[in-house]
Amino acid sequence: MINFEQNITITLNNLAKKFKLIYYFFRIFTFTGEWWMYISYAVITVLVNPEIGKDAIKLSLVAYGLHYPSYYVIKNVTKRQRPFEKYKEIKALVKPPDKYSLPSGHSSGTMISALIITSFFDGLNFLLFWPIIVGLSRVFLGVHFISDTILGLILGIASFYIANVIIY
DSSP, X not given: OHHHHHHHHHHHHHHHHHOHHHHHHHHXXXXXXXXXXXXXXXXXXXXXXXXXXXXXXXXHHHHHHHHHHHHHHHHHHHOOOOHHHHOTXXXXXXXXXXXXXXXXXXXXXXXXXXXXXXXXXXXXXXXXXXXXXXXXXXXXXXXXOHHHHHHHHHHHHHHHXXXXXXXX
16 A cells, blocks of 8 residues: 555656646645635635625634644644655655645645535535545645545544534
8 A cells, every 4th residue: 555655646746747737737726725725715705695604604613623633633643754755756846834744734624615615605516626636736746645635634524524513
């Protein structure tokens, strides 16, 4: 499994290094997963519908309030090296926000946002592909392994559903 993950990560990173279109495509998606972008998503929901926006922000506060402590504990307990630190063939094409690789905060954060948006606004289920693409972007850009992004997605789903249980 480790060899498979290493080979996939090297191959995807090489594609992003070689083809600028691939690099920019995934760089844009990574940008949408920066922590401060979640604030802009909250503002947009309030502008679209103030009543729904208020409920979405309440759910977001609880979900992210559960997410970030879990995220930091996992990061600091596992202390998994980032791919570009572990393998010389991999180049970090973006600056990672912290030292360790597991889990992907971009994947978990965008999963929480996508689930919140799709639970409050009908017809936006296509947004559930967004965190998957963000997760892949982190692998292409050399800062995460596939398993980091998968566990990030799972952490995002768990945080969202636990927040729902707490609030509703």
